[in-house]
Amino acid sequence: MPAVQDTVERVKEIDVDQYKYGFVTEIESVTAPKGLNEDIVRFISAKKDEPQWLLDWRLEAFKRWLTMQEPEWANVHYPKIDFQDLYYYSAPKSTEGPKSLDEVDPELLETYKKLGIPLREQEVLAGVQGAPKVAVDAVFDSVSVVTTFKEELAKAGVIFCSISEAVKNHPELVKKYLGSVVPSTDNFYATLNSAVFSDGSFVYVPEGVHCPMELSTYFRINAEQTGQFERTLIIADKGAYVSYLEGCTAPMRDENQLHAAVVELVALEDAEIKYSTVQNWYPGDKNGKGGIFNFVTKRGDCRGDRSKISWTQVETGSAITWKYPSCILRGDGSRGEFYSIAISNGYQQIDSGTKMIHLGKNTSSRIISKGIAAGHSNNTYRGLVSAHRRAANARNFTVCDSLLIGDKCGAHTVPYIEAKNASATFEHEATTSKISDDQLFYCLSRGLSEEEAVALIVNGFVRDVLQHLPMEFMAETQKLISISLEGSVG
Amino acid sequence: MLEIRNLHANVDGREILKGLDLTLPTGEVHAIMGPNGSGKSTLAYVLAGKDDYEVTEGSVTWNGVDLLALDPTGRAVAGVFLAFQYPMEIPGVATMTFLRSSVNAVRKARGQEELSTPDFLRVLKEKAKDLNIDVEMLRRPLNVGFSGGEKKRNEILQMTLLEPSLCVLDETDSGLDIDALRVVADGVNALRSPERSMLVITHYQRLLDYIVPDRVHVLSDGRVARSGGPELAMELEKSGYAEFGGEATAA
Numbered sequence: 001m002p003a004v005q006d007t008v009e010r011v012k013e014i015d016v017d018q019y020k021y022g023f024v025t026e027i028e029s030v031t032a033p034k035g036l037n038e039d040i041v042r043f044i045s046a047k048k049d050e051p052q053w054l055l056d057w058r059l060e061a062f063k064r065w066l067t068m069q070e071p072e073w074a075n076v077h078y079p080k081i082d083f084q085d086l087y088y089y090s091a092p093k094s095t096e097g098p099k100s101l102d103e104v105d106p107e108l109l110e111t112y113k114k115l116g117i118p119l120r121e122q123e124v125l126a127g128v129q130g131a132p133k134v135a136v137d138a139v140f141d142s143v144s145v146v147t148t149f150k151e152e153l154a155k156a157g158v159i160f161c162s163i164s165e166a167v168k169n170h171p172e173l174v175k176k177y178l179g180s181v182v183p184s185t186d187n188f189y190a191t192l193n194s195a196v197f198s199d200g201s202f203v204y205v206p207e208g209v210h211c212p213m214e215l216s217t218y219f220r221i222n223a224e225q226t227g228q229f230e231r232t233l234i235i236a237d238k239g240a241y242v243s244y245l246e247g248c249t250a251p252m253r254d255e256n257q258l259h260a261a262v263v264e265l266v267a268l269e270d271a272e273i274k275y276s277t278v279q280n281w282y283p284g285d286k287n288g289k290g291g292i293f294n295f296v297t298k299r300g301d302c303r304g305d306r307s308k309i310s311w312t313q314v315e316t317g318s319a320i321t322w323k324y325p326s327c328i329l330r331g332d333g334s335r336g337e338f339y340s341i342a343i344s345n346g347y348q349q350i351d352s353g354t355k356m357i358h359l360g361k362n363t364s365s366r367i368i369s370k371g372i373a374a375g376h377s378n379n380t381y382r383g384l385v386s387a388h389r390r391a392a393n394a395r396n397f398t399v400c401d402s403l404l405i406g407d408k409c410g411a412h413t414v415p416y417i418e419a420k421n422a423s424a425t426f427e428h429e430a431t432t433s434k435i436s437d438d439q440l441f442y443c444l445s446r447g448l449s450e451e452e453a454v455a456l457i458v459n460g461f462v463r464d465v466l467q468h469l470p471m472e473f474m475a476e477t478q479k480l481i482s483i484s485l486e487g488s489v490g
Numbered sequence: 491m492l493e494i495r496n497l498h499a500n501v502d503g504r505e506i507l508k509g510l511d512l513t514l515p516t517g518e519v520h521a522i523m524g525p526n527g528s529g530k531s532t533l534a535y536v537l538a539g540k541d542d543y544e545v546t547e548g549s550v551t552w553n554g555v556d557l558l559a560l561d562p563t564g565r566a567v568a569g570v571f572l573a574f575q576y577p578m579e580i581p582g583v584a585t586m587t588f589l590r591s592s593v594n595a596v597r598k599a600r601g602q603e604e605l606s607t608p609d610f611l612r613v614l615k616e617k618a619k620d621l622n623i624d625v626e627m628l629r630r631p632l633n634v635g636f637s638g639g640e641k642k643r644n645e646i647l648q649m650t651l652l653e654p655s656l657c658v659l660d661e662t663d664s665g666l667d668i669d670a671l672r673v674v675a676d677g678v679n680a681l682r683s684p685e686r687s688m689l690v691i692t693h694y695q696r697l698l699d700y701i702v703p704d705r706v707h708v709l710s711d712g713r714v715a716r717s718g719g720p721e722l723a724m725e726l727e728k729s730g731y732a733e734f735g736g737e738a739t740a741a
Contacts, residue, residue, distance in 0.1 A: 437541060442578035445538045446588075446648065447566035447596035456591055460582025460631065 032089035038062060041195050044089045048164050048199075051171065061184040061194035068188045074351040075380040075412060076320045078293065081258060088196045088229070156212050158242075159204040163231050166202035173204055177235055181264035181301045181328070189260040189322075190297040197231035197262065205240035205271075214470055216245040230261035236271035238304065243274040245470060257282075259318075260295045269304030269331065274312070276469055277325075280480055281317035288347025288376070291319025298325035302334035305360070310337040312468045314477050315352060316484040324382065326355035329363035329391075336365040339468040341477075343458075343484045344377030344409070353383035353414075358394035358424070367398040370462045373409035374485055380412040387424035394424040402432040403461050405454065405485070455482035491515050492656060492687055497548035498712075499536050506532040508712035509548070516553070516655075517684040521698055521723060522691045524709030525731035530691045531575060533709070534660040537689075538572040539565050552656055567599040571654030573645040575661040580632040585644065588632045589614065593651050617650045621677050638665035639673075646677040657681065657688040663697040675700030695727040710734035 032043050041062050045055040070081075153160050159170060166174050184194035205211050236242050259281070265273050275298075284291025294317075300309035311325040327336025338354035356365035365385065373379040379402065387394040402411035413430050435457050443453035459466070459478050466474055492514040499507040506529045514520050524530050535543045537550065539562035550557045555568055580588065594604040605613065615625060621643045633641055642662055649657055659678065663671055678701050682688070690701055698706070698720065706722040707714045708731075715734050716722065 436578075439578045439580060441538075441540050441562060442574065443580075443588075443592075444562035445566055445572050446592035447563055447599065447652065448592060449563050449595070452591065452595060456583055456588065457580055460580055463582035 031087055034087055035084040036062075036086070036088055036196065040088050044196055044198065047089065048167070050164075050167060053175065054167060057179070057184065058195050061191050062196075064185055065188070065191040065195055068191060070188050071322075074322050074382070075378065075414075076322060076349040076351050078320055078349075081293070083192075086258060089198060152212070157206045157209055158211050159202065160215055161202055163197070163200045163202045163233065166204075166233075170202075170204065173235065174202070174233070177233055177264070177266055179264075181266060181299050182262050182297050187297060189295040190262050193229045193231060193260050193262045193297070197229045200231040200233070200261070201244075202232070203234040203242060203244065205236045205242045207237040208239045209237075210240070211242040214243045214245055216247070228257070228259045228261070230259075230263075232261070232263040233266075234264070234273055234275070235266045236268065236273050236307075238268045239270040240268075241272045243276070243470060245276045245278075245473060247278040247280070247473070247476075257292045258295070259292055261297070263296070263298040263325075265300035265309055267300065267302050267304060267307035267309050267331075267334075270306045271304060272308040272310075273300060274310045275300070275325070276312040276473060278314045278469075278473060278477055278480065279317050279321075280484075282319075283317050283346055283348050283484075284319040286346060288319070291348070292317065294318040294321045294323060296321075296323045298323065299328065299355075300326065300336070301328045302331050302336060302360075302363075303328075304334070305331040306333045307331050308335040308337075310339070310468070311354065312337075312339040312465065313341070313352075314465075314469070314473075314480065315340070315342040315350060316480055318350075319348060321348075321350040321352055323352045324354055326357065326384075327365060328357045328359065329365060329394075330359045331363075332360040333362045334360055335363070337468075338365075338367045338369070338383075339465040340367075340369045341372070341462045341465050341481070342370070342379055342381075343372045343374075343481060344379045345374040345484055345486075346377060347375070348377040350378070351380040351382055353381045355384040356386070356396055357384070358387040358391040358396070361390070361392045362394075363391060364395040365397075367396070367400070368464055369398075369400045370465050371400075371402045371411055372405065372458055372461065372485070373402065373411045374405035376408045378410045378412070380414060382414045382416075384416040384418070385426055385428075386416075386418040387421045387426070389420040391421050392423050394419070394421060394426075396424075396426045398426075398428045398430075399464075400428070400430040401461070402430075403458065404432065404434045405458075451482070451486065454485055458482075458485060491553060492689070493549075493551045495549045497533075497536070497550060498546045499532060500544045500546055501532060501542060505546070506712055507536065510709075510713050512707060512714055514656075514687050514689060516687055518704040519682060519688040519690060519701065520705045520707060521701075521703040522689060522707050522709060523693070523695075523723065523726060524715075525734055526693070528709040528734065529712040530693075530709055531660055532712075534572055534575075534658050534689075534691055537565075537656075537658050538562060538570060563595075563599075566652070566654075567596055569655035571649050571652055571657050573642075573649055573657065573659040573662050575664060577633050577636075577641045577645055579634045579636075581634055583632050584629055585632045586614065586628045589628070589648065589651060592648065596652055614651070617647060620680065621647050621650070622673050623647060639667070639670035642666055642670065642674050643677070646674055650677065650681060655686055657686065659688065659690045659692075661691055661693060663692055663694060671697065672700060695723045698723045708734055 032040055041058050045058055182190050184191055203215060234244060265275060267273050281292040281294060302309050309327050313325060315321055325338060329336050336356050342350050342352050344350045354367055367383060369381050371379040371381055381400050385396045400413050404411055411432055415428055417426055419426060439457060440453050458481055466477060469477055494510055494512040497507050497510040498505060522530055532543060536545060545558055552568060557565055560568060590610050597604055618625060618628060623643055627640060662674060666674060690703060702720055706718055706720060708716045
C-alpha cells in the first residue's frame with residue numbers, strides 16, 4: 001500500500017510540533033482594523049462594491065448578532081473568544097483577478113506547491129496541456145484570485161464564481177437564494193457570518209444540466225488573526241447534478257483562529273448535489289495550544305421532489321470542530337446522505353454530526369459516521385433525525401461507529417430521534433471499539449511499523465465512508481488519515 | 491541457526507517457560523510437541539516478540555542476532571515469521587492490501603526494492619494458486635469471515651510472500667480437515683530449503699506425517715523434556731503425553 005509507505009516517510013519528516021502545512025505566505029494584505037462594529041460591516045461591503053440590498057442584509061444580521069449568545073451546548077471547551085480582538089477583513093493586494101496563471105503571484109503558486117495542492121489540481125493550476133477537468137476556484141484569504149475553466153463551464157451554462165462576482169453578475173440568483181437555507185438569524189456563528197462574510201464560492205447549475213466536471217475549492221486561512229468567514233451557495237436547478245469538493249489547510253499559528261463559514265445548498269426537483277469536504281486545519285500543538293476554531297453551519301435544502309443531497313466529510317484538523325452538515329428533506333421522495341470520518345488526536349475536540357429533517361412524504365436519509373479518537377482528544381457524534389407529522393413513510397438508517405486509540409481519549413454519541421409520523425422507520429446502530437493489542441501485534445509481526453499498522457486498521461475502519469469520496473480525494477485522504485494519527489500509539 | 495538458552499518467560503506474572511534450551515540448525519525442520527500448557531504457544535509468541543510475554547532470563551539468537559533486543563517489526567525484518575494459531579481479523583482492510591503493505595514494508599526494511607502493484611499481483615496470484623487460494627478470497631477483508639482452512643492457508647501464503655528464514659508454525663494443523671491439512675503441508679514443504687529453518691508446533695502427530703521433521707522436541711512444564719528423531723512423534727502417538735504431565739489418552 002503505497003499510501004501507507006508514503007505516509008510513514010512523511011510522518012518521519014515531521015514531529016508533532018511541525019504541522020505539515022504550517023508556513024506563512026508573505027503577500028501584502030489589505031486589512032480592516034481590528035474589532036467588529038457597524039463601520040466594519042460597511043467597510044467590508046464597500047470594499048466589495050456591494051449593492052445597497054446586500055449591505056442592508058449584512059447590517060440587519062449584525063444588529064441581530066449583537067443580541068445573540070454563543071451556543072454552549074456542544075461538548076467542547078475553550079477560552080471565550082474576544083470578538084473585538086479579531087480582524088474581519090483581509091484581502092490580497094491585487095484586487096483585479098489575473099487573466100492568466102502567469103499573472104498569478106508566484107508566492108501564491110509556491111504556496112500551492114507546498115500544500116501539495118494535489119494531483120490533478122496542480123496540473124490544472126499550472127495549465128498543463130490535457131490536464132483533467134477539475135475547476136479550481138482558489139480562495140486565498142477571502143478573495144478569489146484564481147478561477148479556471150470558467151469558460152468551459154459557461155458553455156454548459158454552469159456558473160461557478162466567487163460570491164462577490166455573483167453578487168455583481170447574477171444578483172437575481174443571489175438575492176433569491178442567499179439566506180434561504182441558513183437564514184441570517186439561524187445561529188450565533190451563521191449570523192456573524194451573514195454580517196461579515198468575506199467571500200466564497202457560488203455555483204448555479206441550470207435546469208437539466210449535468211455539471212461536466214467536479215468543482216473544487218481550496219482555501220486556507222492566511223493573514224494572522226483573521227477570522228475567515230466563507231460563504232458558499234450552490235444551487236442545482238431542476239434535474240441538474242453537481243459534485244463539489246472542498247479541501248483546506250492552514251498555516252501554523254499560536255493565536256487561535258476563528259473560522260465560521262456558512263454553506264447553503266439548494267436542490268430543486270430531481271436535482272442532485274454531492275458535497276465533499278476534506279478539512280485539515282491546524283489542530284494545535286502537542287500541548288493543545290493554538291489551532292483553528294471551526295464553527296461552521298452547513299445545510300442543504302432538498303427543496304424539490306425527488307431531489308438528493310449528499311454530504312461527505314473527512315474532518316482531521318482544527319482544535320475545535322463544531323459542524324453539522326444537514327439536510328432538509330422538503331420535497332416528496334427526496335433523499336439526504338451524510339458520510340463522515342472525524343479523527344481527533346492530541347487535544348482536539350470534535351462535536352460533529354448531522355441533522356436529517358424529514359418534511360416531505362417518502363423521504364429517506366442515510367447516515368454513516370466513523371469517529372476515531374486518539375491522544376487526549378474528545379470526539380462527539382451529535383445527530384438529529386426528525387420526521388414532521390406529514391412526513392409519511394420517512395425512512396432513516398444510521399450507523400455510528402467509534403474507534404478509540406489509547407485510553408486517554410473519549411468518544412461520545414448523542415443521537416436525537418423525533419418521529420411525529422407513525423409511519424416513519426428510523427434505525428440506529430452504534431458501536432464503540434478499540435484497536436486491540438492482538439490486531440496490532442499481528443500487523444507488527446508482518447513487518448509493519450506501529451504507525452503503519454494503525455493507519456491500516458483505521459483506513460479499514462473508515463472504508464465504508466471513503467468509498468463515497470470522489471476518486472481523486474480517496475488516496476489523499478488515506479494519507480491524511482495516517483498523518484493525523486501520527487504519535488497516537490506507543 | 492536458532493539458539494535458545496535457559497529461556498524463562500512470564501505471562502501475567504506466572505512463569506510458563508522455565509529454562510528452555512533448544513538448538514535449531516539452519517536448513518532443518520524441528521517439531522515442538524507437548525501437552526496443553528507445556529509452553530508451546532508461549533514459545534512461539536516469545537520468539538515473535540509479543541508484548542505481554544515477559545522474558546525474565548536467558549537468550550535467543552538467530553544467526554548470531556539477539557532476537558530479544560528487537561521489536562516485533564524488527565524480528566519480522568530479520569526473517570522471523572510466526573504463522574498464528576488464531577489469525578486476527580481486520581475489518582475493512584482487503585487481504586490483498588494487507589499483504590502488499592506487509593511485503594513492501596519488509597522489503598524496504600531489508601534494503602530491497604518495493605514491488606510495484608503489477609509485479610506484486612503477479613507474484614501473489616502465482617503463490618495463491620499453489621495454495622489453492624481463490625483470488626476472490628484475497629479481495630475480502632483480512633480473515634473476516636474466513637473459514638478455518640482459509641485462515642491457515644492465508645498464513646502460509648503470507649509466509650511464502652515474506653520469504654522468512656525462520657518460520658514458526660503455531661498449531662497450524664488445528665481446525666483443519668485432512669484435505670486442507672495436505673494443502674497447507676504442501677505449502678510448507680515447498681518452503682523447505684537449506685537456508686530456512688522451521689519450528690513446527692503441534693499437539694498431534696498427524697501433521698508430522700505430512701511435514702516430516704528432522705528432530706522432535708517434547709516440551710513439559712516449560713522445558714524440553716525429550717528430543718529425538720521423527721520416531722519420537724510416532725511413539726507419542728501411541729503412548730500420549732502421560733509421562734510429560736499430560737493426559738494419558740493417545741493424541
